[in-house]
Amino acid sequence: MRYPYMTLADETEISHSSMASDGTVQVYFEIPCEGGFQHATCILPSYQRTENQGYSQDAIKAFDTCLYNNAHFILEFAQNGGFAHATAV
Structure with a gap:
């Protein structure tokens, strides 16, 4: 399952997977562009980047800070x- 998390000012969408049995979560960054999508992925909690299609290193650094x-x-x-099922503190 993929859950929406937030939309950045430049309209980049951040979403994430359900937690896998090993405790990892895949985080997705994507924005529509001509011919498809720019996208990048990262695995939490290790912060391992697994994919980058079209984002600059500055954008990836900003995504890292966000993560x-x-x-x-x-x-x-x-x-x-996902966020829709978050409980209030």
């Missing part, structure tokens, strides 16, 4: 059915 600041939320949401 470091949001990983705890994404990991929690991945366990509980």
Whole structure:
């Protein structure tokens, strides 16, 4: 399952998978472009980048910062059915 997480100011969509049995979560960054999508993926909690199609190194660095600041939320949401099923604290 893939869950929406947020949309950045440049309309890049961030989404994530459910948590796998090994505790990993795939995070996706993508934006439509001519001929398809620019996309990048990363695996949490290791922060291993697995794919980059069309993003500059500066954009990837910005995504890394976003991940470091949001990983705890994404990991929690991945366990509980996405942001829509988040519980209030």
